[in-house]
Amino acid sequence: AYQRTAHDFFFSDALREELQRKSEASLQVLPNSSLPAHIDHFHSLVPLDTTNQKNATIFGYPSWVYKAVSSKDGHIYALRRLEGYRLTNEKAIRSVQSWKRVSNSSVVTIHDAFTTRAFGDSSLVFVMDYHPLSKTLADNHFGTAGRFQGRPSGPHVPEPVLWSYIVQISSALKTIHSSGLSARLIEPTKVLLTNKNRIRLNSCAIFDVVQHDSPLSMVELQQDDLVQFGRLILSIATNNPAAIHNIPKAIEHVGRLYTTELKDCILWLLSPSNPQSAKGIDQFLGGIAGHLAANFDYTLHYDDQLHTELNRELENSRILRLMTKLNFINERPEFAQNEQWSETGERYFLKLFRDYVFHQVDAQGNPVIDLAHVLTCLAKLDAGVDEKISLVSRDEQNCLVVSYKELKRGVDAAFQDLLKASRRT
């Protein structure tokens, strides 16, 4: 049970590598950038856009995304800047307040919005959660080159992935519509893929500010959310951002590649509401309940896997704490002449144990560098098992047989002494 292999400890499985890369991406800075040093209480701006093109089609203003650090809480945020926006109606920017209360795992959380001249113009900035190394659905499915063409002849997205997207966006709309709001924009470049098959709506609140005076009622806006939702799924399913320009052809394409259930689902979303049957997110959820249940089960499976991963890492934490104690204890300069640590002293076996763990050599005298050995020894030491080991003195003249239980007692006693000494005034 204490046996560890270097493989299960140091083997960088996909999750570890991914978390490591995301951690590095989060910490990235651009010291010599031409960006302003401060925007409101944010600093260390790093651009996140993958192209330099000013694209004003989506919002009516060129939009830029930056990673930035807040000097208020030290956390990292994503800032979306709409260039050239002039605030004409105070009420517009106050609509962001309602969005601060929207908490859904499939919506990128909105924290704030403010205007600024720090970029040299009049800009509107939205403050959102930062999701390191995320891509847009457009980049993921249409490719950065194919933003406008897509890949209609490429391999089609597996149906379970589409249902997973459908379930997540439905969850987002359920929360948004229940809060009396509407997403206003559901479009492949504005949905973020933050983890494997995890998506989040990334442009909430924006139109509530820049198109504050919409002639449409909230009911109409929410109905339009469902239509935009249907169009998004249609374009992903056909690998084609332009699918919405020929919907019958796209539907036919879907009919050839996917189940009738999926096709009907898209058709339902695209169809106009009528007085006979209510068309809202609640009805939609009822229709996809089987997929809700399946995806619920998948995420629980994933939780279980994360717990297993955490268990492994927690054991590493305990080993780290123990190794730190050993390093505090051994080789202290002030004990170099101390009797306890001499070859006849009672602490001597802790030095020999350190050699046993870290300084093994083979028959030719070559060093043995074996991580699994280190981890297994320390796991046994941590548990204080009864197993005995033979510790050999450096001159190979003496051999001590000692159990991990005794070693553990020795480590604890030596560490307690150190702590006592550290508290002397």
Place this chain on the structure above:
Amino acid sequence: AYQRTAHDFFFSDALREELQRKSEASLQVLPNSSLPAHIDHFHSLVPLDTTNQKNATIFGYPSWVYKAVSSKDGHIYALRRLEGYRLTNEKAIRSVQSWKRVSNSSVVTIHDAFTTRAFGDSSLVFVMDYHPLSKTLADNHFGTAGRFQGRPSGPHVPEPVLWSYIVQISSALKTIHSSGLSARLIEPTKVLLTNKNRIRLNSCAIFDVVQHDSPLSMVELQQDDLVQFGRLILSIATNNPAAIHNIPKAIEHVGRLYTTELKDCILWLLSPSNPQSAKGIDQFLGGIAGHLAANFDYTLHYDDQLHTELNRELENSRILRLMTKLNFINERPEFAQNEQWSETGERYFLKLFRDYVFHQVDAQGNPVIDLAHVLTCLAKLDAGVDEKISLVSRDEQNCLVVSYKELKRGVDAAFQDLLKASRRT
């Protein structure tokens, strides 16, 4: 960004403590128990029942639960033993095969079933996943004393918890019924609470063996699953295992404490099916779709939290790897006379760095035992930052100023040398 506090490293937050306790529970053994040393390919049996009472009411045979280790794969399993069962029909035990393919996060996975005489009688043993430190819903809601009385006047279970249970059991039944099987038993002592608000059906497959020749058709058995489901929710909602003996009174109790939606949900489950409207798990899922979506969102939130936890632990792993390298490098007996490690050698600064990290003393010469200092230094070393530090020789005569970047290069070079030496034949 590299600053660590001992608090965020060693502070045992609730999740860490829970995982630690579960890990210890998993490893528990009972060396002097009177249980058989081996059952089939399992060993190290530890009883999990909380009472010694033989209870044959549920299965018709006294049942016992043990934790055991498999000698085939070294993993831990839960074994449920039905005492005194005699296998009369080979087909009965083969029904377990279908259950091996059932994979749902809300069902305790069944791995195998076999008969054995190792307990001194004829017993039937089911092999299942082991969930450390889990309780039954009965123990959790009725208390171990109140197994038969419950706590009708105690605080009632919050409605969101009930919906969470409903969603999880629905997910289980969706998978089970889709596989052409039925749960056969849904009862508070046979539903396991494995984590906060995480439940799993814990008695699948058993009646398929011991009541193999049921007069009921699969459709009828699946209908009965829904009725048992309704009764379970009713007894949990009324804090009363005996609620099912007076259903009208229990329903009235629910009506006073909970929403009409919940009451109607329970009534639907309890009502007999009729030819006019289909009554099955699919219809049920459609009716609770909003709750499916909400619970789906909660589990995604939890995933996000687990990722944050993992991030923290992964940094500890990297620090552990680095500390191990330092320990491999420093104080090797075979280098004791080596020039590189002498006070004028190029490896010397690595010894001084080790002292800087682990062997600090205060003005009075007392040891400084500061975990945060250790972690911060190693995090900086791992990142190879530009920050410079002053390393003082043991005789305090010399002072070296060096950056973490240079230190990192030194560690990597020394470790590479060691690896090369370790591969010499």
